[in-house]
Amino acid sequence: MIGNMPRNADTELRDTVISLIAGTLKVPAADIRDSSKLADIAPDSIALFELLVRLEKELGRRVEYEEIAHIETVGDVITYVASLPNDQTAGPPAPETPA
Amino acid sequence: MTGAFLRCASDDRTALHEAGVAAARLAIWNASRETNRGATFASISVKKDASGKPHGRVRGRRRPVAVSISHSFPFAFAAAEAAAAVGADVERIRDFSSVVRDAFLTPAEREIVESAAPDERARLRTLCWSLKESVLKALGTGLRVHPVRVDLTPVLRGDSPALSVCGVLRAVEARSWRIGDDFVAAAVVIPIRSAYDWQHAAKR
Numbered sequence: 001m002i003g004n005m006p007r008n009a010d011t012e013l014r015d016t017v018i019s020l021i022a023g024t025l026k027v028p029a030a031d032i033r034d035s036s037k038l039a040d041i042a043p044d045s046i047a048l049f050e051l052l053v054r055l056e057k058e059l060g061r062r063v064e065y066e067e068i069a070h071i072e073t074v075g076d077v078i079t080y081v082a083s084l085p086n087d088q089t090a091g092p093p094a095p096e097t098p099a
Numbered sequence: 100m101t102g103a104f105l106r107c108a109s110d111d112r113t114a115l116h117e118a119g120v121a122a123a124r125l126a127i128w129n130a131s132r133e134t135n136r137g138a139t140f141a142s143i144s145v146k147k148d149a150s151g152k153p154h155g156r157v158r159g160r161r162r163p164v165a166v167s168i169s170h171s172f173p174f175a176f177a178a179a180e181a182a183a184a185v186g187a188d189v190e191r192i193r194d195f196s197s198v199v200r201d202a203f204l205t206p207a208e209r210e211i212v213e214s215a216a217p218d219e220r221a222r223l224r225t226l227c228w229s230l231k232e233s234v235l236k237a238l239g240t241g242l243r244v245h246p247v248r249v250d251l252t253p254v255l256r257g258d259s260p261a262l263s264v265c266g267v268l269r270a271v272e273a274r275s276w277r278i279g280d281d282f283v284a285a286a287v288v289i290p291i292r293s294a295y296d297w298q299h300a301a302k303r
Contacts, residue, residue: 046195065243
């Protein structure tokens with residue numbers, strides 16, 4: 001069980017995240033394990049950023065960029081995404097005008 | 100700021116990593132010769148701090164040299180700076196997916212890119228990414244700060260050597276390079292001594 005989510009929701013979320021990772025990073029889903037390190041399967045930082053943006057868009061959850069330092073593996077991504085509240089307005093922060 | 104590019108014969112991760120370290124030592128050597136003429140290539144080493152950020156050491160010198168390393172096969176690129184924070188990035192020129200370009204560029208940056216000749220837009224977008232990544236590496240945050248919060252507009256317009264990060268305008272030294280038809284690189288120097296300084300300044 002991920003966090004306090006029921007098992008069906010766990011499985012559905014896991015499948016969605018794995019499918020997003022496979023599609024974005026161009027890795028066969030069958031090769032992705034919870035222990036797979038993002039640094040090993042992502043070709044570069046642009047691909048990692050695209051993954052974060054797609055996770056927000058597809059799952060409707062706002063990623064708090066300040067909180068992602070601890071994310072190293074696919075399992076970390078699944079756990080982190082499961083901990084985020086739904087936010088249908090999720091998307092990039094508004095650009096800031098210098099004071 | 101000094102920089103060094105090396106071309107790597109193999110796209111093996113270890114080989115690219117080693118080429119990056121060699122490029123870093125070259126960049127540090129050039130940076131340190133400005134202040135320490137006796138420095139030799141052999142006296143320079145590259146170490147990582149607890150967060151994984153590299154820095155250079157010159158034997159016999161107490162203060163570390165800021166260094167930043169990037170790879171994009173076949174290139175390894177590094178920039179060094181003796182008295183400020185530095186970030187560097189090299190990227191293959193690409194057409195970003197619309198999802199990514201809408202997310203990382205500010206509306207003003209998008210306008211500047213769209214006003215360029217069509218065959219220049221992919222290069223300009225990639226350069227924007229490279230500059231933003233360099234800024235975030237210099238600050239030591241990486242993607243913990245969303246790239247759209249780095250506003251390159253003054254640098255892209257050539258108005259001033261400044262850009263804003265999280266709404267705070269910062270003086271920078273920004274340089275960029277075009278490598279053949281397929282790659283761009285950027286390096287940014289920010290006059291802070293460490294990400295620790297910046298994070299504390301941001302809280303004040």
